């Protein structure tokens with residue numbers, strides 16, 4: 001049994017952490033036959049950046065107590081990053097390198113991550129994992145975090161995106177000033193998830209690769225959607241189920257206009273409208289994930305998750 005030590009992550013670990021996550025990801029994809037189809041295989045991801053890891057930088061700044069590495073003989077063998085917003089705890093990443101799996105490193109990192117909180121007591125815990133990895137699913141279930149929602153990563157050609165929208169009063173505008181939209185975004189999040197996650201919005205809106213669009217019908221705000229340059233959509237939230245279909249279609253239209261060959265979304269299995277719209281646009285299932293949480297979330301029928309599962 002090798003000696004394993006655990007310490008907080010540091011800036012200089014970021015490139016190694018990303019490489020470990022990608023190779024560990026690839027192993028699961030390969031072992032379950034998804035390496036050729038998944039858009040999250042490392043061969044289809046952007047090159048490891050030479051400078052700047054904004055997501056990890058935010059993790060260290062806002063959630064340093066939840067960002068840890070395991071080391072074996074001075075080399076990073078596992079990592080975990082959890083974030084906390086109020087009473088919500090979310091596991092963004094837990095990975096152990098293939099050669100060190102099965103040695104309790106994952107469980108030990110999970111023990112450390114479970115202790116992460118800020119002020120208020122944690123009342124819900126959530127994460128996204130592979131739908132087909134019994135090791136991770138059972139590890140989380142042992143900590144009271146249970147399978148709640150199937151997630152299908154779906155993609156289709158941008159040229160097949162349909163542009164018909166039944167609500168002719170639906171308008172969208174790009175958010176340029178986060179402060180001005182803060183209240184609306186938080187209200188929509190409270191309604192759909194039960195939590196405001198302002199830091200996450202602030203982070204997303206600081207990225208050059210994604211834009212937040214606010215939707216209104218007449219004078220009433222009815223939803224928001226993040227649209228990525230690579231054609232992905234999410235997170236997206238609407239005020240009601242009645243507005244969901246049109247906001248989603250409008251978001252796909254904006255995504256198709258970004259110029260990427262495909263549009264993509266993490267489709268929640270229980271959201272019939274999402275499935276119908278995605279299939280109607282000729283989108284195909286390329287990978288399967290699972291949303292797990294300790295308590296059910298209020299409403300996924302008006303909500304689309306963040307594309308990679310690292311955030312709600």
Ligand SMILES: CC(C)(COP(=O)(O)OP(=O)(O)OC[C@H]1O[C@@H](n2cnc3c(N)ncnc32)[C@H](O)[C@@H]1OP(=O)(O)O)[C@@H](O)C(=O)NCCC(=O)NCCS
Pocket residue numbers: 024025028092093094095096097100101102103104105106107108128129130133134135136138139
């Ligand atoms: C999931 C992962 C983090 C677990 O870390 P690990 O260090 O390998 O796991 P541990 O050794 O701490 O514990 C694994 C446990 O799962 C159990 N397990 C293994 N196969 C299992 C199965 N088919 N069903 C149920 N439990 C299983 C093991 O028996 C062990 O429990 P035990 O100690 O009670 O016997 C690691 O395997 C990994 O990185 N996998 C690839 C990436 C991944 O799936 N990450 C999670 C994405 S969010």
